[in-house]
Amino acid sequence: MLDTTWQPRIIAFFCNWCTYTAADLAGVSRLKYAPNVRVIRLMCSGRVDPQFLLEALARGADGVLIGGCHLGDCHYVEGNAKTLRRFLMLKRLLADLGVEDQRVRLEWISASEGDRVRSVINEMVDQVRALGPLNLPGRFADWDREMTGLEAQVRAAEPQTAPKAGELTHA
Amino acid sequence: MKYSYFPGCSLKGLGRAYEESLLPVMKHLGVELVELDDWNCCGATAYMSVDEAQAAVLAARNLAIAEQTGPQDLLTPCSACYLVLNKTQHNITDFPDIKTAVHRALGTARMTYSGKTNVRHPLDVLVHDVGLDVIKEKVVRPLKGLKVAPYYGCQVVRPYSTFDDDWNPTTMDQLLATLGAEVIHYPLKTKCCGGSLTGTVPEAGLRLTYILLKEAARRGADVVATICPLCQFNLDAYHDQIERRWGPARVPTVYFTQLMGLAFGFPPRQLGLQRNFVPMKELPTERVAG
Amino acid sequence: MQIKRTIKYEADRVRGFSKEIMSVSGCEQLQSCIQCGTCSGTCPLSIYMDFSPRQVMAMVRADFKNEVLTSTTIWLCASCYACTVECPRKIRITDIMYALKQRAIQEGIYPRRFPIPVLAREFSEMVRRKGRITETLLVMRLFLKANWRAVFASWRQGLGLIRTGRFVLRHERIERRAELDAMLATVGDGKAGGKEAS
């Protein structure tokens, strides 16, 4: 089932102040990079709910990129530090689920680093391309089973998240 | 302290006095050198002019042998070898195409190279690993009153300033001062000696050598200290021709290891000093003593 | 008075040459050259060159392949790397010179009676055969091929070398020559330098 026309699809969540602006700068500087990333703007990378990431993968994204200000430079003082903490936990979870490490990435890119937007995106697209499609929707049978287990775990720890995790399964 | 040792072709030929002085000096300081098994020519600058990929392979074979047999610090006294091995080391990490070519070539002899070899110059090892304090302790005959022009040449400090500044290196200055010598201000310390051009295009190459010698003489140097076999040959072997063209600039040129040997009390013949065209005068200290 | 027409037509350019040179690992920075002349100013040998290193950079960028490959400049480069270190645009000029020398040797269009390309070729030949260099033998071969009269000019030096015990006639060689051969054969045709040897 090798599809030579397959193109990786990557969802990016960029913070308004640094990384989104850097992506604008890359545009203004006419830097060229791979067209596989779709950016969703948030005010702060701290707004990235782990659910967003899981939802994106569940809906068929092959990778997720989160971009925020450098540590210490957050427009909201320390939103990005919160993101980092959350992200590291999420990574462990995803590893357990069999999602390769390189498919989810957190990068600090300041407003002036348009060139880094390019290099990070190009690098990530190459890596994800090499990994091939994640194809979560296609593997839903497996996922449902695993997610039920996850749900149970999450429910055990924090009973309130259950309704939201449920959304993932009916996507 | 133990190092792999890559003598290079020159130290077995025209620059044999370098090896003759380096080995006893290192031994005296407790540094053990293990000559690299079946080393080959580094490729030098000439090979790079012909085929860059092959030049990389030549150098890489040596790097790979050092990595395999260890120690992975590879002592490389000749400046050209030092540069070429270092450059190959950099290129293998920086450029995927060179890396691929090198790995394919090494594969034919079931060799691999993962980039662990450190190319080290004796000057670097002596000043940073052995330490000036240790060297100072071994000095039995300080080079008092000897005015030395420290001449580094080009390829040890350029293009990679690995252990010293590329414009104004000072490690040899410190080392020579430790030996008790008077190190003169020699702003030409990293200028080119003409390299192989002294032989092939003497009207150009020899003039560079002449300027180096003339300026050393003008600044009152008794001797020029060098760290490279080609520099030593150029600065030592062409005095006749230089004199004929531009006038006298007769300053002897010796290896820094020979000066170390003298300060450690070795007899000159044991350090290959008899191999100079322009011989170094006897040490002033000896004169005072005798 | 001899006069010379120096105009260049578009047909004199070899399209793609600059791209080829800039595609050599580490040479792509040439695009950033601002013709400041630091390379020429810092080069100890630029004063003997027919084109200054800066001019060579400009000529490469403008695809004047033949003019560059026949210049004496590339052969007078002593690889001291002063230009590479000083260049404000971080252009690896020495490496570009190497890339140009290789092409000149491949195409056999280097200046004829010039000994340096011959030295380069003889050098690589000896390495390929023995794995190591014996300098005195190399120099003798060079003199024989490039300019046999020079042997007489340098007799004094030869005598000196013999006197100081540095004249080595025994070939230095490595043990595993076949191994090296095989390695070199994987890159290039193993016979770079080639037929223009005469």
Add this chain to the structure above:
Amino acid sequence: MNSNGNNGDLRIGFYICHCGHNIAGVVDCPAVAQHIAKLPGVVVSRDYKYMCSDPGQELIAQDIREHRLNRVVVASCSPLLHEHTFRNAVAAGGLNPFFFQMVNIREHDSWVHTDVGAATAKAKALAQAAIRRVRFHRALEMTRVPIHPDVLVVGGGITGIHAALTMANGGKKVFLVEREPSIGGHMAKFDKTFPTLDCAACILTPKMSAVRAHENITLWTYSDVVKVEGYVGNYTVTVRRKPRYVKEDLCVGCQECIAACVFKEPKFPDEFNVGLGKRKPIYIPFPQAVPQVVLVDPERCIQVRTGKCKQTCLEACADRQALDFTQKEQLVEIKVGNIILATGFKLFDAKRIPQYGYGLYPNVVTSLELERLVTSSGPTGGEIVLKDGRHPKSVGFILCVGSRDMKTNRWCSRTCCMHSMKLAQLVREHTGADATVFYMDIRAPGKGCEEFYDKSLKEGIQFVRGRVAEVTDWALAPEEEGKLVIRVEDTLAGFVRRIPVDMIVLAVGMEPHADAQEVRRLFNMSCGTEGWFLEKHPKLAPVSTFTDGVFIAGCCQGPKDIPDSIAQAGAAAAEAMALIDKGYIEQEPNTANVMEEHCSGCKSCIPLCPFTAISFDAPSQKARINEALCKGCGTCVAACPSGSIRQNLFEDEEIFGEIEGVLADA
């Protein structure tokens, strides 16, 4: 599951902008419009040449009225550029402006991709996402924040001075904070200014005195900002006032204390004369310093260091008692609505390019050092002399020292060409020496500058095009003996030259202050990779920053000459005054709020908020968000384990809608 029922049926209008060829050159705009037209809820789907133009905006307003649109999506440039434009257009059509979503297909698509197919597919996906998102939008109102009318200006160089005076003249109260003991900055050290050659002191010192005299300006020199809190309109700034050991209000600047100092002769390097002159431990930075108040150097003064001085200075100041060795550092807190940063630049350290021999050869000097030598009030009384007292017969000017050089600073410092030509003219005028300028490119785009270049040529200044390779003191020819020799390729003549001169002047470039990174953190702004403060938009908002209420002017934003610095100072003053005179600022209503019925009172959100906007309401056992304090980052929203915090403009549903839309197959 969302309340879009409140808004009746969805009637979405979609507009894709060609932006001339900027977008349409890479994205097939009509194809995107056709694709979107087929999506549920889309009533109008158009492509248009320039959506941001008046007719483009009018098109939206008209469609809202005619087709009863209740949602609008525009695909064009970055929302950071034109979101407010289109919101206004939506409002003009009679719809709440927050029923609008913008899609960035220029900066994030057409400008960064070349493949038409891939770029068009991306545009479709992004547009789809907005269509899905916008259905969840709700009517919102901008929030208004009042603006404190006072302003802080940081930096007392010509830029800060001009900005402060402009606003003070406009009736605003200004705090001017300067790190050095006097205002005046670099300009105070100059002799004359290019291209008019008018005397720098003559045009600067009146402005300096005006600052001192102005009733609306509070001047704090020898002080720096150590803390900034708050946000646009309401900043609380803490200023540290370093001890001068002199009471500013009592000192009249008679300088008798300096004469009386136990150090009979000036002994210490004088900062104002860049080390060329000497001063005492008690000193006044320069004769025209503002304020005219002496200060004591704590590193040098025996009394401050040991407490065991005869204190002859105290006796000299007997009546006034202005000296006070017990003075301590003071922290002062002020409230301001806006801040203008004019912190300037630092000069490149010429020692970083060792081949030019600065610090090794005494007659290699920097351009600022020569400036002090030329000035009649300088350490030599305006005489240009070599270190041995001789007058130079030939002077070489090396340009681009620490500029246009990837190993040091990549940028052009913009002023050194003209500055060096000015110095060369002055050298010829004062000494008659030969002057040679070594340049890579002469950059003279300012008004009157090309004419100034021509004047330099006519006055016999030599120009050699070539970047100097090295400066040495070794001679290869008789005329080089005892001289400094410049080795350079004369690139226009086509050969390498060795040129002996007596004196070499290095045109050192400008670079950001060493503490630029700390300063930008303090004021919560960005720096470019080079370290210059980053403006909000390089063309449209050159003195604004991404932090509202913080403006930048002059060389802290990038190298520039005096006219440009003054222009920016005026621009920043005008921007700040516009905000003040409006009286309030409108802010995005992107605050968070707690849905109390779902809040479990777990308190996990409370420590997450850096603005302490969340508190715990004990009676109801629920978290509560103070919207006036909330800055809208959304960190608490993402962290709430029960999902009971929402953020206006970035609701979960809206973002899920975007994810869904972006991944729905085109």
